[in-house]
Amino acid sequence: MIIAANWKMCLSPQQAIALAKQFSKLEHNNSTIIVCPSTSALMAVSKELSSTSLDIGAQNCSAQKYGAHTGEESAQTFAALGCKWCIVGHSERRLFRGETNQEIADKTAALIEHNISPIICIGETLQQFKNQQTEATLLKQLEPIIPFISDRKLPICIAYEPVWAIGSGKIPTNEYLSKTFTWLEKQLESKTKNNHLHLLYGGSVKSSNAFDLLSIKTISGFLIGSASLDFQEFEKIVHCTSRQ
Ligand code: PGA
Secondary structure: OEEEEEOOOOOOHHHHHHHHHHHOOOOOOOOEEEEEOOHHHHHHHHHHOOOOOOEEEEOOOOOOOOOOOOOOOOHHHHHHOOEEEEEEOOHHHHHHOOOOHHHHHHHHHHHHHOOOEEEEEEOOOHHHHHOOOHHHHHHHHHOOOHHHOOOOOOOEEEEEOOHHHOOOOOOOOHHHHHHHHHHHHHHHHHHHOOOOEEEEEEOOOOHHHHHHHOOOOOOOEEEEOHHHHOHHHHHHHHHHHHHO
């Protein structure tokens, strides 16, 4: 199982360090736990967790290698800060920062070049869901990424996060998720020939629904936002995954 905590822009550096101290006590079996603080807290959190088995991830990166890109951070910098992972294409960046599928593919390529495993987020809006455009939307989002994720050297995660499930407390039915994940797995297998991709679910994951979600066998982990800001709640989710 892979469980990624996306702390978004919710914590000050001091709060992030305090939460990282709690995370350093996290007991988990063989799951890979990834902590993704905001960039300002990355260095301190990375230091705080350096003697643990937890991994560090960034929340976004530039597709550019170096140079005049004010306010951006490169994959090379994240690698130097000890990041093994980086989220790309989160819906909050697609919707509020206007990131395109091609930009997200370019970022994916930059990460892979620097040996950072991408956690690539895809997902449909509520309107697309209602119009039964989920599969068409996911295919469009994946299309430019496909050439880069056939690489088998690095673990690569595809996080399916219906936009309408993020931060809303609403969660798709298991039947819908089961169907969508099975379809996604088949698409990825046939298009990438890489059967080592990890499929994560994200969107309102909590300790009260985690166990149920894991009955869907194609789900190999979670990308967790708000529930990852509460250590006890996050720990309960991690324990659900070790019971599976
Ligand atoms: P949520 O966020 O768990 O708060 O719904 C998930 C995400 O944004 O990745």
